[in-house]
Amino acid sequence: AQKVTQAQTEISVVEKEDVTLDCVYETRDTTYYLFWYKQPPSGELVFLIRRNSFDEQNEISGRYSWNFQKSTSSFNFTITASQVVDSAVYFCALLTNYGQNFVFGPGTRLSVLP
Amino acid sequence: GAGVSQSPRYKVTKRGQDVALRCDPISGHVSLYWYRQALGQGPEFLTYFNYEAQQDKSGLPNDRFSAERPEGSISTLTIQRTEQRDSAMYRCASSFRDRDEQYFGPGTRLTVT
Numbered sequence: 278a279q280k281v282t283q284a285q286t287e288i289s290v291v292e293k294e295d296v297t298l299d300c301v302y303e304t305r306d307t308t309y310y311l312f313w314y315k316q317p318p319s320g321e322l323v324f325l326i327r328r329n330s331f332d333e334q335n336e337i338s339g340r341y342s343w344n345f346q347k348s349t350s351s352f353n354f355t356i357t358a359s360q361v362v363d364s365a366v367y368f369c370a371l372l373t374n375y376g377q378n379f380v381f382g383p384g385t386r387l388s389v390l391p
Numbered sequence: 392g393a394g395v396s397q398s399p400r401y402k403v404t405k406r407g408q409d410v411a412l413r414c415d416p417i418s419g420h421v422s423l424y425w426y427r428q429a430l431g432q433g434p435e436f437l438t439y440f441n442y443e444a445q446q447d448k449s450g451l452p453n454d455r456f457s458a459e460r461p462e463g464s465i466s467t468l469t470i471q472r473t474e475q476r477d478s479a480m481y482r483c484a485s486s487f488r489d490r491d492e493q494y495f496g497p498g499t500r501l502t503v504t
Contacts, residue, residue, distance in 0.1 A: 310490055314495075320498065321497060322495035368433050372490055379424070380436070381435070383432060384431075384432070
C-alpha cells in the first residue's frame with residue numbers, strides 16, 4: 278500500500294529563518310512520482326514540484342529546494358530565508374504506477390511570523 | 392479561463408437531496424481527477440478519468456457517489472441522497488498526461504443540512 282507521512286503537523290518560524298518540511302513515503306513500486314503542493318489561506322492548491330523515482334538529483338528553485346533520498350524514502354522541502362507569504366499548509370503526495378490516484382500526506386502547517 | 396473551473400463554488404442542500412458538481416478542466420488535459428478534502432486534512436482521492444474513460448473509482452465512498460466525463464472534457468460528480476457526512480470541499484484537478492502534475496480547481500464547498 279502507498280502511504281505518505283508528514284510528521285510535522287505545525288511549524289512556526291520567524292521571518293528569514295530557514296525551515297525544512299519532512300516527507301516520508303512508502304511504496305513497493307519501483308516507478309513512482311513525488312509532489313509538493315502549497316495550500317495558502319485562500320484555499321487553492323498550488324503545484325510546486327514533481328520528481329520521478331529515477332531522478333534523485335536535488336532541485337533548487339529560488340528560495341525553495343528539495344532533497345530526494347531513496348535510501349530513506351524521503352522527499353524533504355526546504356525554504357530558505359522564509360517570508361510571511363510562505364505561510365500555508367504544505368502537502369507532499371505520491372503517485373505510483375499501480376494507480377492513478379494521488380496519495381496525499383496529512384500536510385504541515387507553516388506559519389512564518391514577521 | 393486558463394485554469395480548472397468548478398461550479399457551483401458553494402452548495403447547500405438538504406439531507407436526502409441529490410447534487411451534481413461540475414468540473415471544467417484545462418483545455419487539452421487528458422486526465423481529470425476528483426478529490427474530497429475535509430477541513431484540516433489532505434485531499435482524498437475519489438476517482439479519475441483518462442479522456443472519457445473512468446480509470447479508477449476505488450476512492451468513491453459508496454454507490455451514492457458517481458462520476459462521468461462523457462465527452463472527455465467536462466466532468467460531473469453526482470451524489471445521490473446526500474447525508475450530512477458528505478459535507479466537505481470537493482476538488483477537481485486535471486493533468487496534461489498521465490502522471491503529470493495536477494492542477495486543481497477552486498473546489499465546491501458542499502454543506503448538507
